[in-house]
Every structure is written in C-alpha cells, then in structure tokens.
Amino acid sequence: MSVSQTPSIRTLDKSGKEITTVGFQRFGFDCEVPLDTLRSLYLRPHYVTVAANAEEDEAKQLEQHAHFTRGSELYQSKSIFHADTHSISYTTLSRFPPVKLLPPTQRKRILVTGGAGFVGSHLVDRLMVLGHEVTVLDNFFTGSKTTVSHWVGHPNFELVRHDVVEPFMIECDQIYHLACPASPPHYQFNAVKTIKTSFMGTLNMLGLAKRTKARFLISSTSEVYGDPEVHPQHEDYWGHVNPIGPRACYDEGKRVAETLAYGFHRQDGVDIRVARIFNTYGPRMNPFDGRVVSNFIVQALRGEDMTVYGDGKQTRSFQYIHDLIDGLIALMNSDETRPVNVGNSDEFTIGDFATLVREIVEKVQKEDGELPTRRVEIVYKPMPTDDPQKRRPDTTRAKEVLQWQPRWTVRMGLEEMVRYYKAKIVEGSM
Numbered sequence: 001m002s003v004s005q006t007p008s009i010r011t012l013d014k015s016g017k018e019i020t021t022v023g024f025q026r027f028g029f030d031c032e033v034p035l036d037t038l039r040s041l042y043l044r045p046h047y048v049t050v051a052a053n054a055e056e057d058e059a060k061q062l063e064q065h066a067h068f069t070r071g072s073e074l075y076q077s078k079s080i081f082h083a084d085t086h087s088i089s090y091t092t093l094s095r096f097p098p099v100k101l102l103p104p105t106q107r108k109r110i111l112v113t114g115g116a117g118f119v120g121s122h123l124v125d126r127l128m129v130l131g132h133e134v135t136v137l138d139n140f141f142t143g144s145k146t147t148v149s150h151w152v153g154h155p156n157f158e159l160v161r162h163d164v165v166e167p168f169m170i171e172c173d174q175i176y177h178l179a180c181p182a183s184p185p186h187y188q189f190n191a192v193k194t195i196k197t198s199f200m201g202t203l204n205m206l207g208l209a210k211r212t213k214a215r216f217l218i219s220s221t222s223e224v225y226g227d228p229e230v231h232p233q234h235e236d237y238w239g240h241v242n243p244i245g246p247r248a249c250y251d252e253g254k255r256v257a258e259t260l261a262y263g264f265h266r267q268d269g270v271d272i273r274v275a276r277i278f279n280t281y282g283p284r285m286n287p288f289d290g291r292v293v294s295n296f297i298v299q300a301l302r303g304e305d306m307t308v309y310g311d312g313k314q315t316r317s318f319q320y321i322h323d324l325i326d327g328l329i330a331l332m333n334s335d336e337t338r339p340v341n342v343g344n345s346d347e348f349t350i351g352d353f354a355t356l357v358r359e360i361v362e363k364v365q366k367e368d369g370e371l372p373t374r375r376v377e378i379v380y381k382p383m384p385t386d387d388p389q390k391r392r393p394d395t396t397r398a399k400e401v402l403q404w405q406p407r408w409t410v411r412m413g414l415e416e417m418v419r420y421y422k423a424k425i426v427e428g429s430m
C-alpha cells in the first residue's frame, strides 16, 4: 500500500500568528496543550501497513512506520493489512500518550455523554491530556469507538455503552452533556428517538447532576433560533422555530432541554452552563453524516460533483473544533449561567463556501503531487424544508464573560480537515 507522508502543517491564526498550542488558563482551570499532541491523536488515528512478504521485509516496514508517524509512533497502533485474505489485524498501543499528573485537589472526575462523537471525542482528548478522569457514555448511534479507542485501557479513562434515555449512576464533578445526533439526516432518521434523547436524556443527566452536585454543561445549538428574523443572533433572541417541521425534533428538543436545565437550576440549585453551539467542523466528523462541510470535502476529494442545496444564497458561519473545545471548557469553568453563543462569526453563503472548499482541496492535492483528471462541478439540488436562511452568532457575551474568541480561520481548519480525510482514504477506512 502506498502511503503519502503528511507535510508538516503550519497553522496561522486570524492575526497571522502561528498556532502551536490550543486552550488557555481561565477561571483557575488550565486547558492549554500543544497542538502537535492533539494532532498525533487524530491526523493518524492508526497506521495501516501490508503484511511483510518476500519483497518488503519487516525492518523496512518499521522504518516506514517511524517516518510516517513522525515521532509519535509509540502512541499509535499499527494495524496490518493482509492483502491475500483481504483482512486486517488490529494491534494495541505500545504506550498511551503522556497525560498531566495532577494533584487530587485539581483532578476532576468528568462525565462526557456523547463522548464518542465528533465534538465529544475532541473534548475527551483535551481533558485526558490535561490529566483528568474521564468517563464516556455513548450508545454509538452516530459516534464510534474508534474515535476514543486510543484511550481504552488507560487508568484515567472509562468507556461505557449506555443510552442516556435510561438513568445512569456514577459519582462525578462535571458533566458535559453532548449525547444527541447533530446532523439533519441523522436526527431526522428517527425523530421520536431524537426527542426522547433530548428530553429524557437531559432529564436523566440533570437528575444525576442534582444528586452528585456536579456542574452540568449542555451542548445546545444555534438551531434554537430556528430560521432567525434577527441577524446576527444574540442570546436574548427567542427564535423562530417551526414546531412541526422535519427539523423540529432537534430544534424543539434542544429548546426543551434548555428549559429543563433552567428548571433544575431555579428549583434545585443545579449548577448549569448552556452553550449554544454554531456550525462546527473538523477531523473525526463522520464523512457520511450529510453535513455540508463533510459532504463538500468528500465529494471534492473523490472527484464527484459538489451538491449545493437551493440557490446557495443561504448562509452559515463555520467554527473549527479546537475553538469550540476552548469555549466549552472556558464556559464550564466560568460562573456564567446564562446561555452563551459559541461560534465563529465569519459568514459564508453556501455557494461561496463550496468554491472555497474546492479551492482548498485542489491546493492540498497539488502539494501532494496529485493531478485530478477534471475540475469538480458545483451542482444545485432542491432546498430541504425549513432550512434556515441566515446564521451568524453574536459572540459579544462569550468575549466579555469568557474572554474567548475564535482563533482559527476557516481556511486553516479546512486544510487540516482535508488532510485528515485524505489520510482516511489512503488507509482504506473511507
């Protein structure tokens, strides 16, 4: 199997400064970690090589492996592909990535529901590297064990298959409640289940927070604003949601989840945090989840037409995953109990965004010496029902109370995500 080496990526922030770490010290909670440490966990989740044969001996493979994993080979499993039987042998890690050694007074027991999903797995990586004890609850509906498998067996980590619509007992200090499908095709696949997850799941996790006195953060969404009549969307805007449309199971589900959180807060003193997350993208997003960023990149990489829904004039604002994780951790550890928008205010029409993704995919392909046979076309498909026309966060509150604002440009985030999907294609896992 031929493997291309990832060129080292130099990432510049919005002001042109190089990003070498993510996170920061806020509210007595230090969440800063080197970017390379995190990258070694997602840019090369594992390495696939072909079984040794007469032509390629083991020593050569080891040399190739070391080169490919660029110094983090100890923390990578090496899976072996047997071409003759078309089978794969998975190996385990030889060593876990180093985690901080925290004194017991600083080490928190943190529950992450939906921790095997896209956002959850990045949060888990950060909390683990920081030295906390992390338990993931997930039913693997849209998440996958592979997103956190590099931590399985670590003494600070536990992975539990559990559906949050059922109660769960554990002792913990903080709960990040993320469990809920987030992409429109996934949450509409079983609308009743989505509502149950939002309502009963949140009820159960709030009950757990009440009993344990754990601080509780819910990942709400910009969808609570529906198809907004106010632009950009500020936290005080009440929203414009169709309660019976195909998106209602998610939008109304999250609205009632917020209502529940404030009910527990006022009635029982549960210490809540509400993050209203705007469109977020990054590595580990399920390539086939139907969301626009994954769709466009996968289509462009495969040389397929890129599908813009409607006339492409609707807008979205895209935030990179590391900025979101910084915002979630800052909010959890702050004193802010009002809802806080966490998003990037760089707004694109979906038509312009398609052109940008195509340009970035072409740039990365050129850097890797690949010459596509044709330029992919942008084609137009019918607009889904109730698709919001405009979306951009007003992040004044996050700036004021969390001293947080996005650092990643959309272009930098997209480049990294294109490389992640390219690596997946090379590995044969996509």
Ligand code: NAD
Pocket: 113, 114, 115, 116, 117, 118, 119, 120, 137, 138, 139, 140, 141, 142, 143, 144, 162, 163, 164, 165, 177, 178, 179, 180, 181, 182, 183, 197, 201, 219, 220, 221, 222, 276, 277, 278, 279, 280, 281, 286
């Ligand atoms: P995801 O689908 O990748 O992850 C959701 C995770 O929750 C998956 O691992 C899934 O298996 C798990 N899950 C779903 N139902 C469950 C249940 N009943 N019990 C236990 N586990 C369950 O989605 P994501 O993008 O990582 O989103 C995570 C959270 O952030 C969601 O609550 C979502 O509403 C919110 N959010 C995400 C975005 C975004 O752009 N990614 C935007 C706004 C809000």
Ligand code: UDP
Pocket: 183, 184, 279, 290, 291, 292, 293, 295, 296, 307, 308, 309, 310, 314, 316, 350, 383, 384, 387, 388
């Ligand atoms: N979209 C698109 N092509 C796709 C997928 C999505 O044009 O292949 C559009 C979709 O209609 C919406 C926007 O992109 O206007 C964002 O869609 P997504 O599903 O990512 O998230 P949403 O913000 O709608 O929940």
